[in-house]
Structures are given as C-alpha cells and as structure tokens.
Amino acid sequence: MLxxxxxxxxxxxxxxxxxxxxxxxxxxxxxxxxxxxxxxxxDHGSAKDIPEWIGKVGHEYIGTEQKEGYWSIVVKKxx
Amino acid sequence: xxKRILILGGGTGGTIVANLLARxxxxxxxxxxxxxNMLSASDKHVYQPAFLYVAFGRMQDDEFIRDQKSLLDxxxxxxxxxxxxxxxxxxxxxxxxxxxxxxxxLVIATGSRIVPEEIPGLKEGAxxxxxxxxxxxxxxxxxxxxGGRIVMAVGIPHKCPVAPxxxxxxxxxxxxxxxxxxxxxxxxxxxxxxxxxxxxxAHWAVKAFEQRGIKYETFFNMKKIDPVKKQIHSEEGSIVDxxxxxxxxxxKGQPVIEDSNLGTSGWIPTNKKNLKMDGQENxxxxxxxxxxxxxxxxxxxxxxxxxxxxxxxxxxxxxCPGRDYDGKVFCFVETGLEKGTYxxxxxxxxxxxxxxxxxxxxFKLAYNRLYWLSARGIL
Ligand SMILES: Cc1cc2nc3c(=O)[nH]c(=O)nc-3n(C[C@H](O)[C@H](O)[C@H](O)COP(=O)(O)OP(=O)(O)OC[C@H]3O[C@@H](n4cnc5c(N)ncnc54)[C@H](O)[C@@H]3O)c2cc1C
Numbered sequence: 001m002l003x004x005x006x007x008x009x010x011x012x013x014x015x016x017x018x019x020x021x022x023x024x025x026x027x028x029x030x031x032x033x034x035x036x037x038x039x040x041x042x043d044h045g046s047a048k049d050i051p052e053w054i055g056k057v058g059h060e061y062i063g064t065e066q067k068e069g070y071w072s073i074v075v076k077k078x079x
Numbered sequence: 080x081x082k083r084i085l086i087l088g089g090g091t092g093g094t095i096v097a098n099l100l101a102r103x104x105x106x107x108x109x110x111x112x113x114x115x116n117m118l119s120a121s122d123k124h125v126y127q128p129a130f131l132y133v134a135f136g137r138m139q140d141d142e143f144i145r146d147q148k149s150l151l152d153x154x155x156x157x158x159x160x161x162x163x164x165x166x167x168x169x170x171x172x173x174x175x176x177x178x179x180x181x182x183x184x185l186v187i188a189t190g191s192r193i194v195p196e197e198i199p200g201l202k203e204g205a206x207x208x209x210x211x212x213x214x215x216x217x218x219x220x221x222x223x224x225x226g227g228r229i230v231m232a233v234g235i236p237h238k239c240p241v242a243p244x245x246x247x248x249x250x251x252x253x254x255x256x257x258x259x260x261x262x263x264x265x266x267x268x269x270x271x272x273x274x275x276x277x278x279x280x281a282h283w284a285v286k287a288f289e290q291r292g293i294k295y296e297t298f299f300n301m302k303k304i305d306p307v308k309k310q311i312h313s314e315e316g317s318i319v320d321x322x323x324x325x326x327x328x329x330x331k332g333q334p335v336i337e338d339s340n341l342g343t344s345g346w347i348p349t350n351k352k353n354l355k356m357d358g359q360e361n362x363x364x365x366x367x368x369x370x371x372x373x374x375x376x377x378x379x380x381x382x383x384x385x386x387x388x389x390x391x392x393x394x395x396x397x398x399c400p401g402r403d404y405d406g407k408v409f410c411f412v413e414t415g416l417e418k419g420t421y422x423x424x425x426x427x428x429x430x431x432x433x434x435x436x437x438x439x440x441x442f443k444l445a446y447n448r449l450y451w452l453s454a455r456g457i458l
Pocket of ligand 1: 087088089090091092093118119120121126127128129130131160161162163188189190191208209210238239242333335365366367368375376377378379380409410411
C-alpha cells in the first residue's frame with residue numbers, strides 16, 4: 001500500500017456532512033482512470049462503507065490503515 | 080490609494096460579506112480609504128431554499144426574489160458584470176463587459192450550479208427542484224400526478240444535503256392526504272451505505288421511512304437514465320423503474336473558476352479555517368464554491384461570510400490576522416408538510432437532530448421571510 005504513489009489525498013476528517021464516502025465518490029469522478037486516491041476519515045462507518053462501495057462499483061480497493069484517531073483508505077480508480 | 084475589496088457573487092455569501100464590511104468599515108469607506116465593489120451574474124437575489132416550497136405551490140416569486148441592489152448598503156458599488164477570468168498574479172478580474180476590476184482583497188462567492196447533462200438521460204427523464212425553472216415544472220407534474228412510483232434519486236456532489244429527505248417526506252404527506260393513498264409508492268435512493276450523509280439523521284430517517292412505508296436503496300449512484308423505458312441505471316449495477324423521477328442533479332462550481340485554473344470542477348482549494356484560497360494571502364473563498372468537505376448550504380455561506388468579513392475588517396483596521404471558521408452549519412429539516420426539526424454541527428461536534436415539531440416547522444416558514452435580514456447582515 002505504501003509503495004503506491006498517491007495521486008490525490010482527500011482529507012475528510014471531521015467531515016460530518018457530506019462525509020468521507022461522498023467526498024470520495026465526488027473525487028473519483030474528476031480523477032483520471034488509474035489514479036490512486038487516499039481518503040482520510042475519522043468516521044467509523046466510512047471505514048466499513050468505503051471498501052464495500054469500491055467492491056460494488058468495481059474500482060480497486062488497495063487497503064485501510066488505522067492511524068491515530070483516523071483511517072487512511074486507499075483506492076485505485078479502475079474504470 | 081485606498082484598499083480595494085472585490086466581491087464576486089451577489090448570493091448569500093457575497094451579500095453578507097459586503098454588508099458586514101460596509102458596517103464595519105463605514106468610516107474608512109466614507110473617507111475613500113476602502114472601496115467595496117461587487118460583481119454578480121444577475122441583478123436579482125434569489126433565496127433558493129424557496130424552490131422546495133415552489134414545487135408544492137407554497138411560495139410565489141415575489142416572496143423569494145428581490146432586487147440585489149435593494150439588499151446592499153449604498154456604500155457598496157454593485158455591477159451586473161459576471162467575472163470571466165480571475166488573475167491572482169495580476170490581482171485583477173476580467174468581467175464579461177471587457178472591463179478589468181483590480182483588487183487588493185478578493186472574495187470569491189460565486190456559488191454552485193446543477194449539471195444534469197453529466198448523467199446521460201437525466202435532462203430528458205427527470206424532474207428536479209434545484210433551480211427555479213425545474214421547481215415550477217415539478218409543481219405542474221405533482222399537480223398532474225395520478226399515482227404510480229415516484230423515485231427520489233440523489234446525485235453527487237450537491238448543495239443542501241437535507242433537501243432530498245425534505246422533498247421525500249413532503250411528497251408522502253401530500254399524496255397521503257390528497258386522495259392518492261394506496262395509489263403511489265415512494266422509492267428513495269442514496270449514494271452511500273445509509274439513507275443520509277449524517278449518521279444520526281440517517282438513523283432517524285430510516286425509522287421514519289419504515290413508519291411511512293417509503294422504500295429505499297443505498298449505494299446507488301445514477302449512471303444513466305432511460306427516459307423511454309423509465310428506468311434508472313446505477314453505477315453499482317441495479318436498475319430501478321419509475322413513473323415520476325425527481326433527481327438531485329450533480330453540481331459544479333461556476334465555469335469562471337475552472338476557466339481561471341483555480342479549481343477542478345469549479346471547487347476552489349480553500350483553507351478550512353481561515354477560508355483563504357490555498358497559496359493566496361489576499362483571496363478569500365465563501366460558500367458553495369470552496370472545496371472544504373462540509374455541507375454546501377446557505378447557513379455555511381452565512382457563517383463563513385461572518386468569519387471573512389471580521390477577518391478583513393480586523394486586517395484593514397488594525398493589521399491583525401483575523402479569526403478562524405469553526406465549521407459551523409445549521410440546517411432546518413422539514414419532516415413533512417406540518418413538522419420540522421433542525422441539525423447543527425461544526426468540525427468538532429457531530430449533528431444530533433431533535434424530535435420533529437410543528438413549532439420548528441413554523442420557525443422555518445418564518446425564517447423564509449427573515450432571510451432578507453440575514454442577507455443584509457443584520458440576523
Ligand atoms: C432547493 C434548495 C433548497 C435549499 N435549502 C437550503 C436550506 O434549507 N438551508 C440552507 O442553509 N441552504 C439551503 N440551500 C442551499 C443554499 O441556497 C446555497 O448553499 C447558498 O445559496 C450558497 O451561497 P453562495 O453565496 O455560495 O452562492 P449563491 O447564493 O448561489 O450565490 C452565487 C452568486 O454568484 C453569482 N455568480 C455566478 N456566476 C458569477 C460570475 N461568473 N461572476 C460573478 N458572480 C457570479 C450568482 O449570480 C449569485 O448571485 C438550498 C438550495 C436549494 C437549491
């Protein structure tokens with residue numbers, strides 16, 4: 001996970017609304033295919049929802065790292 | 080030469096900043112030490128939350144549209160001359176008329192716009208209430224509705240995140256009371272894994288959906304609409320049939336932002352605390368057009384405007400750095416045609432909606448009229 005070059009980091013910590021997954025979906029639309037996006041989230045629900053959504057839509061889930069008080073979730077835009 | 084403050088946008092954020100500056104810097108403006116110029120795309124000021132009520136025939140144009148000039152302190156110079164290029168190196172803005180407006184401080188508050196064309200078939204197959212024309216078309220469609228399946232589908236990103244829920248509850252009240260009971264079904268779709276972005280609101284809304292018999296599907300992002308077959312295809316692979324589709328189209332910032340290379344999709348990278356555009360000491364960003372991961376709402380624009388005006392006044396009068404925005408957002412939530420609740424939150428405090436009541440609904444109706452005091456920087 002750490003070897004991949006992150007093209008964009010979205011810091012959605014403390015974002016109660018619209019929240020990390022909405023921010024990620026919005027960012028995925030504007031980034032080119034192949035880009036690696038890291039989302040920082042302090043919301044427990046999103047740490048579960050983001051990988052689930054990635055799986056449903058068919059992007060590539062790279063991984064989640066729990067840091068101090070937040071999660072770093074990395075995904076690759078596949079299509 | 081005096082300090083020149085240029086404000087782009089005469090909507091909620093821009094108007095509040097301008098009026099607060101005129102109050103806080105009155106002496107300096109009278110002396111000619113400070114000038115405040117505002118450029119906007121229209122001579123009218125539209126209170127957009129009214130569109131929700133327009134769709135139900137509950138608000139008329141003259142209640143929510145005013146002449147912009149009538150809302151501005153006379154010390155502010157107002158021009159209907161939309162910005163076409165913002166040049167931060169030259170500290171100047173080129174407007175549609177060809178005129179250049181130089182500035183010492185710039186406030187960008189050009190808002191957001193719907194882009195239904197981003198989803199194939201949406202323009203042809205859907206109604207919406209996120210602009211005035213759409214709200215009026217929807218008003219006609221709701222009046223003519225004889226029953227069937229109404230789908231409320233939510234696109235990303237969008238302003239006023241509670242509006243789709245409000246629409247859903249208001250529709251259910253309307254049709255359960257006007258003789259269509261048992262002849263309609265409401266189907267609500269939402270992009271993420273719960274029915275609303277705010278977790279506590281989602282918990283509460285799901286219970287209300289279940290009580291009312293409103294069906295819903297989560298993880299649903301509109302991919303395309305087939306207006307002939309009346310079907311919505313989602314990015315996640317499901318297909319939903321509709322008789323009447325009400326969508327929240329995706330949004331973008333104004334073209335001038337991308338045309339000036341200030342931010343992808345018209346969202347300007349902005350410091351979430353001091354509200355300065357990244358890398359620019361003298362450019363502030365207010366309202367929908369920031370890229371801050373926070374609700375795009377009038378209340379956000381309002382609280383940000385308070386912060387920016389105070390920072391500018393402080394800086395110009397005393398050379399002090401100004402204060403930070405704490406992420407405060409306050410939204411009324413209509414939970415039907417007769418009741419409402421509200422949520423507020425900031426960067427550190429999560430939202431916690433209270434029990435809906437008639438009183439809060441009435442307060443929202445009252446605020447629809449009090450808004451003009453907010454725009455004037457009084458409330
Ligand atoms: C249906 C609906 C319901 C809503 N309900 C609520 C609610 O209940 N509560 C709430 O808080 N918010 C609500 N909102 C959201 C709220 O209206 C917006 O978030 C708010 O108006 C944003 O303020 P702003 O100053 O960023 O932009 P706006 O108020 O949209 O103003 C933008 C201004 O910029 C001008 N402009 C555009 N292009 C240019 C240019 N190139 N140069 C110069 N000027 C330009 C426009 O003419 C306009 O005057 C609702 C919105 C909708 C559509």
